[in-house]
Amino acid sequence: MTAQRLPACVHRPPCPGPDSADHDAARIVASHPEQGWSLLCNGIVLFEDTGELLPDGRVIAPHRPAPQPRRTAATATASLR
Numbered sequence: 264m265t266a267q268r269l270p271a272c273v274h275r276p277p278c279p280g281p282d283s284a285d286h287d288a289a290r291i292v293a294s295h296p297e298q299g300w301s302l303l304c305n306g307i308v309l310f311e312d313t314g315e316l317l318p319d320g321r322v323i324a325p326h327r328p329a330p331q332p333r334r335t336a337a338t339a340t341a342s343l344r
């Protein structure tokens with residue numbers, strides 16, 4: 264796999280990269296709770312329902328039950344209509 268340089272983590276020790284098993288342990292650099300997502304410093308967008316969008320465009324489905332099922336990506340999208 265080609266290692267893509269991301270505008271990256273400045274933390275010490277460095278946070279796990281997007282391909283690491285514990286990638287969601289990276290620090291949050293931008294948080295938008297009103298929209299239900301956060302940006303991690305390894306480039307991953309982490310959604311409130313634990314779904315993830317990786318910097319290379321891959322999507323990881325939610326893997327933990329949401330603490331409050333009323334705001335998932337699906338309901339947030341539906342409420343915009």
Ligand SMILES: [Zn+2]
Binds near residue numbers: 274305
């Ligand atoms: Zn970091």
